[in-house]
Amino acid sequence: MKVTIKAQSKNRVRLEVPFRCTAAVQLYLEEEKRLFPEIMQIICYKDEKHIAFTFETGHESSVYRFLDHLEVTTLNEKQRDFTVDDQVTPVDIVASHIYRKLVAKVLIPQPLKIFWLLWKMKKFGKAAFESVLEKKLSMSILDFVAIVTSMAMGDHKTADTIMFLLNLGDDLDEWSQKKSVEDLEKNLKNNIYELWIEKDGERFKKLSHQVEVGDVFVATEGQEIYFDGTVVSGRGFLNESSLTGEAFPVSKKIGDTVFANTVVEQGELLVKVTNAEQNSRLQQIVQLMKTSELHQSKQQKQLLEKADGLVKYNFIGMAVTYLLTRSVQKALTFLLVDYSCALKLSSPVTYLTAIKAASTRGIVVKGSSSLDEYPMIDTYVFDKTGTLTTGVPKIQKILPYLGYSEEEVLRIAACLEEHIYHPIASAVVQKAEDDGVEHEEMHGKLTHVASKGILSSIDGEKVVIGSLELLNEHHVEISEEQARIIEEYTQWYHLLYLGYKGKLIAIFLIDTPLRPETIEVLQSLKERGKNIILLTGDTKKRTESICSLIQFDEVYTEVKPEQKHQVVQDLQAKGHRVFMIGDGLNDSAALSKANVGVVMASSSDIARQASDIVFLEETLSGILVLDDISAQLQKQLGRNLNTTVWVNTSLMGLGLFNVLTPSTLAVFHNLTTTVIIGKSFTYIK
CATH class of the missing domain: 3.40.1110.10 (Calcium-transporting ATPase, cytoplasmic domain N)
Incomplete structure (x- = not known):
């Protein structure tokens, strides 16, 4: 079987395989693994393309013998043998909208179509009315006016098309916001592992999805624990850094509680399952992340605020033009020569240029929303171990x-x-x-x-x-x-x-020593008037050494994952814009809640999933690089805004005095937009 080695150590290898690791395939792999006792663990990644094998030192060849042992025909069957869920895709969303539009066109009689359109308009009318109550001229009002104007002029087809496109855009945006966390939750539930169970003095293997409350599983050195439980025999040290962020192992003995998603560093434990939900700690954090996603999706983006702020000039231009010319057609031309068009088209290009520039400097920015938020950040929250420190004892x-x-x-x-x-x-x-x-x-x-x-x-x-x-x-x-x-x-x-x-x-x-650049970066933030907060699972005493070197505005010690999430939430409730940087599972919920969440290169998979930005290099200097790129981004957005206002105001003036025809105005408007977009490609050196 042809495989590609992606990462390798003395007792672990991660491979890209030529088959899909579905739930059925995972069961098949676990069943066949029993013939190869030197292979200790098989982990299938959520992309269904990569598999990690943990094996006894010196038995790497067993992995490849195991893969060659697998039956190709059985694998093909198992890849098809999985339940297709009801996951909605963008194609489904588009198809659904087109289907509803076609059904309405065929089934709704012509005399009733006007009432159908009026019923569809109520959503946009409500959004426009809410903007009026807030005393804001927004894009919602401009959209509603365009729909109403088309209806008033008898152009029902145009009004229907506008509403169709706006509804489709809203549904696609909502889908993209929820999909990431939903996929993560699904994959956490579907991962299958093999555990040794002890009963009446005998040990046998059991798959994780078959484990029940009361089962006693064996946790040996190097093994991850997948269920919450109580130690009933043995003694060992657990690495709980995935939950607390701290690297030092914690002693566990009979009667102590152990948590899912921690790792046995030393010793052997017999653990009685108290919660049969696999990866329960991850599941709790995912729920917090889902709540945070819903909260963040309601925030008004900076770009839309700028565009909304210019809407009034469209109305002013239309009104003045009609008063001077008494021409409805000419007045409506100001829907073509508007300020928001150039901003909405050039800004994505500007953001993409910034994201690309960040990537070349070792920073992965997942979306433009975090770059929108960054200039407004006033509070920086830092995890300690693995973030301010190296994480390595x-x-x-x-x-x-x-x-x-x-x-x-x-x-x-x-x-x-x-x-x-x-x-x-x-x-x-x-x-x-x-x-x-x-x-x-x-x-x-x-x-x-x-x-x-x-x-x-x-x-x-x-x-x-x-x-x-x-x-x-x-x-x-x-x-x-x-x-x-x-x-x-x-x-x-x-x-x-x-x-x-x-x-x-x-x-x-x-x-764990401080990163060499830590003090310089934090002092730089203080000089810029930013609040810096330390949020760590470490003890107060062990935190005092770092506090003696850096003056934090606030310090929180011995905090749990849900407490980190709560601290970020409380800061936001006080009006702060929060930048959170961490590296572990324990930081994931807080990262998701923060206005901008950042993780280091060696962070856990779930922390990467929750974050907005990833520093590919193990250095806090990425904050200063991000600051530089953000400053250049804001400068270019300002130039785009100024150029748009100056040129389009000139065009509106020429239109008012009949110097240019509506069609000519449209040509110049589109040409200006094209030039602004072109400049947005090259502003970062």
Whole structure:
């Protein structure tokens, strides 16, 4: 089977496959995987084209043997064997409108068509009336006047066509706003996984869509948890960064609650299912996102406000022309020579040019609405871990004791930790590499104690590295001074302990460092008069270090995903325009609610889905780049506006004094629009 490798590591590979990974195909893959025990997990992506395989180290070939094992005829059958849902497409929307229009044309008698058109007009009349109540001359009023004028002149066909196109545009716009979140919700429910279930001391496999409340599943090291539950046996450390945003594993023991969409970093747990809804935490966040989408879809876009602000000049021009010429035809010419036409046609080109320029500089802008909002942003909300910091644990300081040097204790620690796959172990090994410390094998048999650390020996003497609990269990002596230091630094860092010959010989202080550009970017925002807010799941103590370097206007610590969403909502309720930047699942709802939501390159899939903008490079400097592009965009939009007003005002004046005929005015108007569009293609260097 011909496949394309998209990404690969020592025990994981992501492939593009030549078949569709439908729900039926996923079931087939899980059934056949049982013949290949070295393949630990198969994940089918929502685009139905990519599959990720997790396998035991050294068994990459099993993946390709597995794919070759699959029956092509069975795959073809399974690709067809899926339920077609009632998902509406743009083609369906267009076809539905055309069908209704044809049915009305055929079935409604000619004498009744006038009443049919009047009934259809009420929607546009209502929108125009609401604009009048708001004391605004908007495009809604201009549309309604065009419909009424056509009806008054007996041109029923034109009035019907105008209403048809406007209704079609509204439905297509509503479809595009809802589709993204609905597709995400559907795919979260359809993903199928295989779990080990334990019952009466025996273990057997079960597919995730068959799991029930009360089932006890086995969560082993490296495995993602798909259901909320309670630990009934075992002990381990869970990476909850997808929910809290924090990289440090959280200890779990009997009686503790575990949540869906977290990952077992160390140990093995038996978890009793308390909620059989798969990916329940994701589902909750999606519901918040759907609410946010509906809220945002009602916001008036800046472009329409500018166009609405110019509508009055069309009415003034029409009225003045009729008063001076008594010619209805000439007065109606001002529907052809209007201000909004050039703006509405050139502005999308201007936005596309800005989006393209951003893309070449490592920024993906999903739509023009976020660029509309950006100039009005007054409040910047930042997640901490993975956003202001790198998200990767790093050794900040080493405290050696009993005459040992930093190099000696680092050599011992790296020698032991290089055998373990864990963020903290990786930080130790990376520190040794950065400092040029070689660490050849010097230890005896190594024992990994789940969730606690490592036991071994050096020169016949016991060596222990890991948690304070592990050192206490093996009676490693800790002096009063060391105990005082531990109590102090625990509030600020994650601590790793190294014991040798029964005594504590080193403490490693670990934290996630700030990105090098963080302070510069935040200070730049402060200088521009912006509010900056820190919103993090980390503790207050561990947040104090960053707060000592940067003066935030507000700081929120130990917040959950729903609380982040609420903070953004409260800021908006106070009249603020909010820019939110994060990277994890825990930020997704807040990102969706913010006026502009931005994620970093390594963010979770759902965070990318919720965001308006993605920084492809792992740097906060993208904010300054975005600021520059936005400024150029606003400048060009201003030039477009000024040119449109100046030229079209001149044309209206020439029309008033009969210098140009209506047809000539239309030609010059369209020519001006074309020139403005052409300039909009090239304004960003």
